[in-house]
Every structure is written in structure tokens, then in C-alpha cells.
Amino acid sequence: MLKWQEVFSKNGLPWQDAETLAEPLSCSTLPQLKAFLDAVHIRFCLVKPFQExxxxxxxxxxxxxxxxxxDMFEHKDLPGFAMVAFARQLHYFSEIFQYDKLHPVITEVEGVPCCPLENQVYHQNLETIASRLPRLHQDVFRQQFRLADTSLLDTYPALVPYLCSMDRAQVLALDAGRQFHLAGIFASFPSDIDSELKRFGIRIGKFVYGDNELYERNRMFVYQYLMELYGFPIVSERRTSSALFARKLHKMGERFILRVLGQTDRTITTYTADGENRRYPLLEKIALVRVDEDQEEAIARIDEGGFFLDRARRVIIIRITYRQHSFDQSNVRQDRALSVAFQEVLHPLTGQPLPGLNIIKDTTNMFLRLNDIVRGEFSGRIVYKRTEVVENTDTDEKRLKFLYAWLTKHQRRMISYSDEFFSNVSKVLSGYLYSPENDEVFGTVRELHREVCTRFSYIQQARRVRILEDLRLRTFKGTRISYRQMMREALEQLTDLKFEISTFFPDLVDAIMACVEGILSDRYMLRTYVEPPEERLSKAGLEIRRNYGKLVSLLDGFRAVRKARTHKDEVLS
Structure with a gap:
């Protein structure tokens, strides 16, 4: 196994040892800085604790x-930090956040000496950092860095263990010589979560100003969606403030890198904005992951290139890049804020990426995990409804809780996956959830069983709604279709849904009605097949008109169900 001191030691930077560079580092662009920070943070904050x-x-x-x-557990003995780097010089009074300033030492500009108080600046920076460290580290820190320029990037690797012991963030920026340096410590990122949440909710149509009931009903959805856009669930203050600060900086047009490592998620999350025309900052995550032993092809490729950090335990350094999605009220997967754009395994020596592997989205693995859960053979841990940690699947109650978490986790993907994959999933789930042999067992956990069945029913109905969404655009299974086939398929889907909405989901019924209304209001179809006299229509045209009438009738039925259910809810409330 590669030692942590050697990680990324051949990534193109002049490393002398784990903490020292053989020559001064010149770093003037965000990509250069990111390459340097990747090496330092992965080495000291992921691999070192992993090995020690x-x-x-x-x-x-x-x-x-x-x-x-x-995340249910905080690993307080592991490193954690937040950091922001600006591709500009800082203006202390004008910045929108608080931090303790460190002064760079510019020895000369165009050959002219300009800092006669070099030692005093060193000492001031040293004392600024020491004053923010836990008391037990202060004397050791002063002794170690008494002769060093702590603002230089050359010193940064040795500083990282101390910076990780601070509660607040580090700040990097360009100096007068257009080189990055450590410009500040103990930074507080502003986090106006209340205003951000309400503005975002109003913009996507989930909140209305002054409507308390609507706010209460949709608040958790909006909160979760907003946080997921930036790569987190609803989490601790360090990661929440980092995500919202990245959002604010991007809106302001800043060029920056913002990075955060939580002691709970053990994952380095990075936001980058380098002047590209993007709606959101680029989002990446880096973590140490074990490759499943049944991913034989991936293991062979990783092993062949020497990409394993620990071959015996199949541990790799993985970098995931995500794609953010704008909210779409009409999409049945409207809660999908984020998806995986691509995955890369990083070489532990060179840092070179190995693309083209599917480590975290493998459908075969998903299906195998599902089988293991149902059989009670899965060993692992999940968080049930954000409040309860459940380990292993040795009882039916635990299996149901695992299934609920599994269905919730993969809901959006299952809505989109192929019919063949979903058919296999349905067989496994139906064979367990609806088997007469399990009636007695499920009788003792009836409410939990009902919750899992309801979640499964939602996914089944949502898949049909997704098909209706495609049919509205005259596409079916990725192929452009005729109006005749569109009406046939829409009629079939809606007829099946009519018998499935005994398990009622208001948002899905609304989506169904919106899709059908979109199909029925197609102007070309109305002008060509619905409005002309019957004698002018061909056989295919007559079929389209008949199916049009049937769809109208089915739509009226759904409207009646929706109205009746709304009235019932109002009476009960």
C-alpha cells in the first residue's frame, strides 16, 4: 500500500517531501491552485487519517x-475545514465576510525592495494564526513556524493540520505580484438561510408571500432541494454556510474556489467558478471509496493502471462531478436537483484521472443490494427517515426500513430506468411485499409495511407519468412517433393509471392532468383530426378522433377524483 506521504508526489509539482516543496511554488490561476490544493487536501485530510x-x-x-x-455520526478525530480562494486581491473593509487578515511579504517589485519589516510581518502572521489555535497547539506551532512565512503557499502543506483544528475557514487570494497566498484565517461565511430559502421558494412557485400554510407544506421540500443543488442534505452549519456562500459569490460574478470537508461526510466538496457562463458553480466531491468486489471489470481496469490506493481493501480515490438541474414544476421528477455528470478514479501517485468507470451508479449493484436486503443478507447501515440508524437486515422490520431507505434513495433513478430493469426490481419487491407467506410477519409492523408499499406505488405511477410526459412531446422510448401511436399509448397509460390511483398522490394526479391537457391541446391535432367533419377523415384520423374523446372522458374522471379528494381533505382539516 502506498504511504500517505507519497500520495500525489508525482503530480507535476516539485515535492521534496510530504510537507515541503523543493523550490518556490508559482501559482497564479485557479486551475493551478486547485491542482495544488487537491494534492495537499487529499494527502493530509483523507489519506493520512485513513492510514493512521x-x-x-x-x-x-x-x-x-x-x-x-x-449523516448521523460526527467523527471528531477526523479533519474538517472550510476554505475559499479568490482570483483577485482582497480589500479588507469591502469584503462581505469577516476574517483575520494575514499579510504577504513582497520582497521586491520590479527589482525594487519594498518590505523592510519582513521579520515583523512574519511575526504578526504567526501570532494571528497562533491566537486562533487551541491552546495546546500554540507553543508547538510557534516553535515550528518561528522562521517561516506562513502566508506563502510553500508553507501551506505544513499548516494544514493546524488549520483543520480551527472552527472557521481559511482564505486564499492573489497578492500584488498576482500569486496566490494564504490571505486570512478564521473566516465566517455569511449564511442568510431564511432569505435565501424564501426567495428561492417563491421563485420556483412553492411559496407565496404571506401564505403560511403553503410555506409550512413546502418548506422541507424547498430546503432540501436548495441544499441538494449544492451537494448536501440538510446539514451542519459549516457545510450549509459554505454552500450558501458559494451561491452568493457565484451570483456576484466572483471567480473563486470554495471547498469544505465535513467530519461527518468525510468528503471534500468543491465549488468552482472561473468565469464560465454557468447557472451554478461547478460542483465536485472527492472521497475514499471501497470498490465492491462484484465490480470485476472496474477492479481489473483500476488494478491494471495502478489506481488502487489500497489494493487489499480495494480502496480508491474517487472524484465525482455533478450536474445541477433547474426546477421544473411539470416534471414528475421535479425534486431532482442534482445528477452525476461523470466519475473519475484518481491515481494515488500522479493524480491523473481514470474516466469511464461506473463505481457509484451501477444498476447491477443496485439490484444485487435489493436482493440482499429482501433475503436478509445485507450487512450495512442506513439512516431511516433522518432520525434512526438501522444496522443489518436480520429482521423483517429492519428489512422494511432498509427497503424504505433504498426506494427513497433511488426513487428518481427508478422512474427513469429501463422497463427491463424495473421489471426485475418489481418482481423482487412484489415477491416480498405482497407474498401471502409474509402476511403474519407484516401484521406486527403494518404501518411500516404500508409506508414501503406506498413508496413503491408512487414509483410505479410516476413511471407512467414520465411516459405521458414523453408522449406529450410525441416521443416514446426515445423514438419520434405519429399522432396515431401517441393517442394509443396515452390511452393505454391513462387507462392503467385509472386503476392504480386507489393509492392517491396529489402531485402525480396533477401531473397526469397536465400531461393529458397538453396532449389534447395540440393545435395541429385539433386542426387536422378533431375539428374537421368525420367524412373528411381517413381511417387513421377517425381512430385518433375516437381516442381523443376517450382521453377527454378519462381526464374528466381524474378531475372528479382530484376534486373529491381535495374536498375530503378540506373537511378533515
């Missing part, structure tokens, strides 16, 4: 897959 901490909690691949699970 007994029982280091590796990140499970599913934890990197949206939607993200809530």
Missing part, C-alpha cells in the same frame, strides 16, 4: 449518489 486511524469510516459509494443521506 484504526477503523477509518470509508465513504460508501451510495453516499455520493443524489439524493444525499443525512
Amino acid at each position: 486511524s484504526k477503523g477509518y469510516p470509508l465513504v460508501e459509494a451510495r453516499e455520493l449518489l443524489p439524493s444525499f443521506d443525512n
Whole structure:
């Protein structure tokens, strides 16, 4: 196994040892800075604790897959930090956040000496950092860095263990010579979560100004969606403030890198904005992950290129890049804020990426996990409804809780997956949830069983709604279709849904009605097949008109059900 001191030691930077560079580092652009920070943070904040901490909690691949699970444990002995780097010089009074300033030492500009108080600046920076460290580290820190310029990037690797012991963030920026340096410490990122949440909710139509009931009903959805856009569930203050500060900086047009490592998620999350025309900052996560032993092809490719950090335990350094999605009220997967754009395994020596592998989204693995859960053979841990940690699947109650978490986690993907994959999933789930042999067992956990069945029913109905969404655009299974086929398929889907809405989901019924209304209001179809006299229509045209009438009738039925259910809810409330 590669030692942590050697990680990224051949990434193109002049490393002398784990903490020292053989020559001064010149770093003037965000990509250069990011390459340097990747090496330092992965080496000191991920690999070092992995090798030195007994029982280091590796990140499970599913934890990197949206939607993200809530973290139930904080590993206080592991590193954690927040950091922001600006591709400009800082203006202390004008910045929108608080931090303790460190002064760079510019020895000369165009050959002219300009800092006669070099030692005093060193000492001031040293004392500024020391004053923010826990008392037990202060004397050791002063002794170690008494002769060093702590603002230089050359010193940064040795500083990282101390910076990780601070509660607040580090600040990097360009100096007068257009080189990055450590410009500040103990920074507080502003987090106006209340205003951000309400503005965002109003913009996507989930809140209305002054409507308390609507706010109460949709608040958790909006909160979770907003946080997931930036790569987190609803989490601790450090990561929440980092996400919202990245949002604010991007809106302001700043060029920056913002990075945060939580002691709960053990994952380095990075936001980058380098002047590209993007709606959101680029979002990446880096973590140590164990490759499942049944991913034989991936293991072979990783092993062939020497990409394993620890071959015996199949541990790799993985980087996930995500794609953010704008909210779409009409999409049945409207809660999908984030998806995986691509995955890369990083070489532990060179940092070179190995693309083209599917480590965290493998459908075969998903199906195998599902089988293991149903059989009671799955060993692992999940968080049930953000409040309860459930370990292993040795009882039916635990299996149901695992299934609920599994269905919730993969809901959006299952709505989109192929018919063949979903058919296999349905067989496994139906064989367990609806088997007469399990009636007696489920009788003792009836409410839990009902919750799992309801979640499964939602996914089944949502898949049909997704098909209706495609049919509205005259596409079916990725192929452009005729109006005749569109009406046939829409009629079939709506007829099936009519018998499935005994398990009633208001948002799905609304989506169904919106899709059908969109189909029925197609102007070309109305002008060509509905409005002309019947004698002018061909056989195909007559079929389209008949199916049009049937769809109208079915739509009226759905409207009646929706109205009756709304009235019932109002009476009960």
C-alpha cells in the first residue's frame, strides 16, 4: 500500500517531501491552485487519517449518489475545514465576510525592495494564526513556524493540520505580484438561510408571500432541494454556510474556489467558478471509496493502471462531478436537483484521472443490494427517515426500513430506468411485499409495511407519468412517433393509471392532468383530426378522433377524483 506521504508526489509539482516543496511554488490561476490544493487536501485530510486511524469510516459509494443521506455520526478525530480562494486581491473593509487578515511579504517589485519589516510581518502572521489555535497547539506551532512565512503557499502543506483544528475557514487570494497566498484565517461565511430559502421558494412557485400554510407544506421540500443543488442534505452549519456562500459569490460574478470537508461526510466538496457562463458553480466531491468486489471489470481496469490506493481493501480515490438541474414544476421528477455528470478514479501517485468507470451508479449493484436486503443478507447501515440508524437486515422490520431507505434513495433513478430493469426490481419487491407467506410477519409492523408499499406505488405511477410526459412531446422510448401511436399509448397509460390511483398522490394526479391537457391541446391535432367533419377523415384520423374523446372522458374522471379528494381533505382539516 502506498504511504500517505507519497500520495500525489508525482503530480507535476516539485515535492521534496510530504510537507515541503523543493523550490518556490508559482501559482497564479485557479486551475493551478486547485491542482495544488487537491494534492495537499487529499494527502493530509483523507489519506493520512485513513492510514493512521484504526477503523477509518470509508465513504460508501451510495453516499455520493443524489439524493444525499443525512449523516448521523460526527467523527471528531477526523479533519474538517472550510476554505475559499479568490482570483483577485482582497480589500479588507469591502469584503462581505469577516476574517483575520494575514499579510504577504513582497520582497521586491520590479527589482525594487519594498518590505523592510519582513521579520515583523512574519511575526504578526504567526501570532494571528497562533491566537486562533487551541491552546495546546500554540507553543508547538510557534516553535515550528518561528522562521517561516506562513502566508506563502510553500508553507501551506505544513499548516494544514493546524488549520483543520480551527472552527472557521481559511482564505486564499492573489497578492500584488498576482500569486496566490494564504490571505486570512478564521473566516465566517455569511449564511442568510431564511432569505435565501424564501426567495428561492417563491421563485420556483412553492411559496407565496404571506401564505403560511403553503410555506409550512413546502418548506422541507424547498430546503432540501436548495441544499441538494449544492451537494448536501440538510446539514451542519459549516457545510450549509459554505454552500450558501458559494451561491452568493457565484451570483456576484466572483471567480473563486470554495471547498469544505465535513467530519461527518468525510468528503471534500468543491465549488468552482472561473468565469464560465454557468447557472451554478461547478460542483465536485472527492472521497475514499471501497470498490465492491462484484465490480470485476472496474477492479481489473483500476488494478491494471495502478489506481488502487489500497489494493487489499480495494480502496480508491474517487472524484465525482455533478450536474445541477433547474426546477421544473411539470416534471414528475421535479425534486431532482442534482445528477452525476461523470466519475473519475484518481491515481494515488500522479493524480491523473481514470474516466469511464461506473463505481457509484451501477444498476447491477443496485439490484444485487435489493436482493440482499429482501433475503436478509445485507450487512450495512442506513439512516431511516433522518432520525434512526438501522444496522443489518436480520429482521423483517429492519428489512422494511432498509427497503424504505433504498426506494427513497433511488426513487428518481427508478422512474427513469429501463422497463427491463424495473421489471426485475418489481418482481423482487412484489415477491416480498405482497407474498401471502409474509402476511403474519407484516401484521406486527403494518404501518411500516404500508409506508414501503406506498413508496413503491408512487414509483410505479410516476413511471407512467414520465411516459405521458414523453408522449406529450410525441416521443416514446426515445423514438419520434405519429399522432396515431401517441393517442394509443396515452390511452393505454391513462387507462392503467385509472386503476392504480386507489393509492392517491396529489402531485402525480396533477401531473397526469397536465400531461393529458397538453396532449389534447395540440393545435395541429385539433386542426387536422378533431375539428374537421368525420367524412373528411381517413381511417387513421377517425381512430385518433375516437381516442381523443376517450382521453377527454378519462381526464374528466381524474378531475372528479382530484376534486373529491381535495374536498375530503378540506373537511378533515
